[in-house]
Amino acid sequence: MFDALDISVSALAAQRIRMDTVAGNLANAFTTRNADGQAEPYRRRFVVFAEGDGGGGAGVHVGRIGEDPSPSRLVHEPGHPDADANGYVRYPNVQVSTEMVNALEAARAYEANITAMQITKSMVSNTLRLLA
Amino acid sequence: MLLNSVVNSGSVVALEKLAAFTEDRHRVLLANIANLDTPGYRPKDVDLAGFRGALSEALARRTRTGEAGLEVEDGPGWQVDPSGRVEVRPVEVEPQNVLFHDGTNARAERQMSELAKNAMVHQMALELLRGRYNNMMSAIRGRLE
Numbered sequence: 001m002f003d004a005l006d007i008s009v010s011a012l013a014a015q016r017i018r019m020d021t022v023a024g025n026l027a028n029a030f031t032t033r034n035a036d037g038q039a040e041p042y043r044r045r046f047v048v049f050a051e052g053d054g055g056g057g058a059g060v061h062v063g064r065i066g067e068d069p070s071p072s073r074l075v076h077e078p079g080h081p082d083a084d085a086n087g088y089v090r091y092p093n094v095q096v097s098t099e100m101v102n103a104l105e106a107a108r109a110y111e112a113n114i115t116a117m118q119i120t121k122s123m124v125s126n127t128l129r130l131l132a
Numbered sequence: 133m134l135l136n137s138v139v140n141s142g143s144v145v146a147l148e149k150l151a152a153f154t155e156d157r158h159r160v161l162l163a164n165i166a167n168l169d170t171p172g173y174r175p176k177d178v179d180l181a182g183f184r185g186a187l188s189e190a191l192a193r194r195t196r197t198g199e200a201g202l203e204v205e206d207g208p209g210w211q212v213d214p215s216g217r218v219e220v221r222p223v224e225v226e227p228q229n230v231l232f233h234d235g236t237n238a239r240a241e242r243q244m245s246e247l248a249k250n251a252m253v254h255q256m257a258l259e260l261l262r263g264r265y266n267n268m269m270s271a272i273r274g275r276l277e
Contacts, residue, residue: 130258130261
């Protein structure tokens with residue numbers, strides 16, 4: 001019975017990682033250079049969940065973190081140091097509205113699992129009360 | 133043995149089985165909720181109504197034959213091993229009104245309400261069981277408190 005909590009905990013961890021990628025995407029929504037300082041726009045990242053807690057148990061885990069291959073946003077900004085010959089700057093393919101919806105979904109799923117944990121806890125304490 | 137016949141008579145056995153079944157089903161529903169956003173995941177479930185039907189059938193059979201134990205028949209989602217322990221084998225639920233491209237329909241509301249209902253049945257079984265145990269304690273003590 002106690003290990004039932006682990007199922008919900010695996011989901012909490014997975015949803016938090018999803019929230020981390022959303023935060024990373026939003027933070028880098030206007031990043032036009034990569035870590036080495038080259039003019040390569042940031043690519044939106046997303047999580048792909050997979051069944052099982054990754055160690056053989058029930059639950060969920062992050063199977064992989066993918067990079068969104070969709071084209072970068074082109075903005076006409078001739079004075080920008082990363083602008084191309086025509087004055088266009090390649091901005092990341094991050095859409096703030098998509099990220100916000102993702103964040104909301106992750107938060108709701110997190111909440112659902114917290115509620116499930118509370119139900120598990122009350123079931124355990126009810127079972128223990130049998131002994132009293 | 134007297135104690136054996138006391139413990140294995142009445143509703144105690146049925147309540148124990150119901151508590152064990154709902155406990156296992158709780159785990160299945162938890163996994164469904166954990167996998168709400170997993171692509172390609174099909175929600176699983178075990179038939180609570182079917183199990184209760186098998187349980188009441190077993191109770192009726194016991195009343196007819198007058199035996200002490202309770203023989204619950206195996207169903208599509210559960211198996212009762214010789215020692216009387218209930219083992220749950222979840223089956224995938226046919227998706228209705230498919231919403232997503234991967235053919236799933238993870239409905240959080242439905243899973244949450246099933247979880248709450250299941251917990252209530254579990255609590256009911258345990259409360260009734262507690263009542264039975266308290267009765268036994270009173271009988272053993274030989275006085276009412």
